[in-house]
Amino acid sequence: MTDAPAARRGIPGATVARLPVYLRALAGLAATGVDTVSSEELAEAAGVRSAKLRKDLSYLGSYGVRGVGYDVVRLREEIARELGLQYDWSVAIIGMGNLGHALAAYSGFATRGFRVTWLVDEDPNLVGSRIAGLTVIDMDALATQPPAGLIGVIATPPTAAQSVADRLVEMGVHSILNFAPCVLAVPDGVEVRKVDLATELQILAFHEQHARAELGPLADLAAVEVADARQEATS
Numbered sequence: 001m002t003d004a005p006a007a008r009r010g011i012p013g014a015t016v017a018r019l020p021v022y023l024r025a026l027a028g029l030a031a032t033g034v035d036t037v038s039s040e041e042l043a044e045a046a047g048v049r050s051a052k053l054r055k056d057l058s059y060l061g062s063y064g065v066r067g068v069g070y071d072v073v074r075l076r077e078e079i080a081r082e083l084g085l086q087y088d089w090s091v092a093i094i095g096m097g098n099l100g101h102a103l104a105a106y107s108g109f110a111t112r113g114f115r116v117t118w119l120v121d122e123d124p125n126l127v128g129s130r131i132a133g134l135t136v137i138d139m140d141a142l143a144t145q146p147p148a149g150l151i152g153v154i155a156t157p158p159t160a161a162q163s164v165a166d167r168l169v170e171m172g173v174h175s176i177l178n179f180a181p182c183v184l185a186v187p188d189g190v191e192v193r194k195v196d197l198a199t200e201l202q203i204l205a206f207h208e209q210h211a212r213a214e215l216g217p218l219a220d221l222a223a224v225e226v227a228d229a230r231q232e233a234t235s
């Protein structure tokens with residue numbers, strides 16, 4: 001996965017990944033009527049250390065006012081601008097199976113400036129059908145649409161994902177969000193982000209296992225108690 005655009009702006013990829021978290025925390029603070037926020041408060045709301053937050057925001061040229069903190073409205077605007085959220089982005093979801101249906105119906109994209117514009121599938125039983133107010137088209141039809149600024153979301157089986165990515169790249173798409181559990185090869189200048197819930201669960205399992213090992217016999221005792229309680233509840 002490349003991080004070329006962020007690197008071009010001199011902002012580390014890890015910082016870019018935290019900016020949406022800060023944005024969400026700021027939105028929460030604004031909703032409760034907060035006008036200014038200290039780096040400690042914002043860091044706590046975002047779940048990061050305040051030194052990291054200050055460093056991240058310094059890449060945007062935002063240092064806050066000593067003794068006052070950050071202006072919530074201004075900081076939201078600065079982060080949104082840095083993320084390119086002042087533009088409306090069009091999204092094409094390719095693969096309208098279980099996941100594609102769920103993504104198409106998700107209202108959270110639109111409220112964050114991402115308009116799902118195209119739903120794509122190769123299954124003739126799906127092409128032409130209506131899902132979430134849009135007509136499903138095939139890849140050839142997508143290729144005839146002007147894809148400027150289009151973000152492609154791949155929700156096909158992994159066996160089809162590379163060929164779908166190749167088609168998207170041919171159309172001039174530079175940004176791909178891949179849900180299929182496979183690694184995509186793309187040329188330089190094309191950004192691929194991967195979402196993999198199974199990997200996240202595996203990471204949680206790793207931490208859980210080590211936390212239990214540290215607790216030792218206590219964790220085993222707790223597990224036995226939970227199992228006993230379950231058995232009691234069902235008997």
Ligand SMILES: NC(=O)c1ccc[n+]([C@@H]2O[C@H](COP(=O)([O-])OP(=O)(O)OC[C@H]3O[C@@H](n4cnc5c(N)ncnc54)[C@H](O)[C@@H]3O)[C@@H](O)[C@H]2O)c1
Pocket residue numbers: 094095096097098099100120121122123126139155156157158160163164178179180181195196197198
């Ligand atoms: N990242 C995650 O956490 C996560 C979670 C769930 C599913 N997935 C993955 O998402 C993908 C979709 O899962 P699903 O349960 O919706 O599968 P699904 O079988 O229900 O749907 C896949 C759809 O892709 C379409 N398709 C296949 N080849 C295509 C092509 N070349 N062009 C266009 N459309 C094509 C099929 O016709 C079908 O409608 C799978 O790769 C799955 O492993 C990932």
